[in-house]
Amino acid sequence: MKKGPGLFxxxxxxxxxxxxxxxxxxxxxxxxxxxxxxxxxASNIVNKGGLSSGDVAAQYxxxxxxxxxxxxxxxxxxxxxxxxxxxxSAKAVASFKLPDYNxxxxxxxxxxxxxxxxxxxxLKKSPAVDFSATIGTPGIAFxxxxxxxxxxxxxxxxxxGVNMTKPDSNASxxxxxxxxxxxxxxxxxxxxxxxxxxxxxIARKFSTNENTLTVGCSYLVxxxxxxxxxxxxHGNLGALVQHELRPKSFLTISGAFDTKALEKxxxxxxxxxxxx
Numbered sequence: 001m002k003k004g005p006g007l008f009x010x011x012x013x014x015x016x017x018x019x020x021x022x023x024x025x026x027x028x029x030x031x032x033x034x035x036x037x038x039x040x041x042a043s044n045i046v047n048k049g050g051l052s053s054g055d056v057a058a059q060y061x062x063x064x065x066x067x068x069x070x071x072x073x074x075x076x077x078x079x080x081x082x083x084x085x086x087x088x089s090a091k092a093v094a095s096f097k098l099p100d101y102n103x104x105x106x107x108x109x110x111x112x113x114x115x116x117x118x119x120x121x122x123l124k125k126s127p128a129v130d131f132s133a134t135i136g137t138p139g140i141a142f143x144x145x146x147x148x149x150x151x152x153x154x155x156x157x158x159x160x161g162v163n164m165t166k167p168d169s170n171a172s173x174x175x176x177x178x179x180x181x182x183x184x185x186x187x188x189x190x191x192x193x194x195x196x197x198x199x200x201x202i203a204r205k206f207s208t209n210e211n212t213l214t215v216g217c218s219y220l221v222x223x224x225x226x227x228x229x230x231x232x233x234h235g236n237l238g239a240l241v242q243h244e245l246r247p248k249s250f251l252t253i254s255g256a257f258d259t260k261a262l263e264k265x266x267x268x269x270x271x272x273x274x275x276x
Contacts (some may be wrong), residue, residue, distance in 0.1 A: 005141030166225035
């Protein structure tokens with residue numbers, strides 16, 4: 001389905017994932033399983049700051065439909081229905097969260113060879129309308145997104161950017177926060193890192209004249225072990241080791257340090273994901 005330039009939300013996603021995905025300062029345990037009938041179950045327990053929380057999730061796939069259901073320890077129920085091939089190159093996603101009856105949302109995505117359009121509407125009176133569009137090719141794409149609140153008649157968000165993708169690299173420039181911030185990122189895969197990658201990201205906040213430069217890398221020690229590290233110009237250093245214990249079961253250990261304040265206690269996180 002996704003043969004064109006992709007969604008605007010994917011701009012810079014590869015660099016963002018390398019710099020943020022799997023980093024945690026909490027303790028998390030996940031166990032999941034699936035069956036040939038299309039049913040998948042998962043349970044999560046998270047300990048954060050001495051407080052524990054958890055959720056139970058189920059997913060059922062049938063032909064072109066996917067139903068996701070999640071119940072957490074705060075009695076919130078999240079249900080999502082995704083239908084692919086609703087129309088050639090179209091996809092629909094409906095979601096709602098209980099007991100918040102005003103949280104319902106319907107999103108429709110359309111993928112064309114040279115353009116992609118996504119529209120999301122809240123299922124309530126005077127809803128917010130989110131719209132994004134991209135034009136171009138899988139190699140280079142230009143896009144924008146906006147959020148309009150019908151009750152006030154105002155735009156609460158409008159962003160624009162460009163994304164460039166090659167087999168071994170990805171670069172993006174995104175102007176966000178109503179033009180108040182600019183983020184530039186570049187990711188490059190290197191054979192010297194056994195298939196790992198290096199990434200650089202520059203974020204500027206015009207209203208505060210603040211700049212943040214972050215560099216990071218990932219390295220495949222062996223087919224089952226991944227090492228990642230990142231450092232920004234404010235002295236924040238992060239690192240993690242992820243090991244595949246068995247197919248689709250992972251142990252991740254991560255840490256964060258403030259190199260400009262070594263007297264502070266470092267933060268450590270542990271995540272164990274098991275799939276029998």
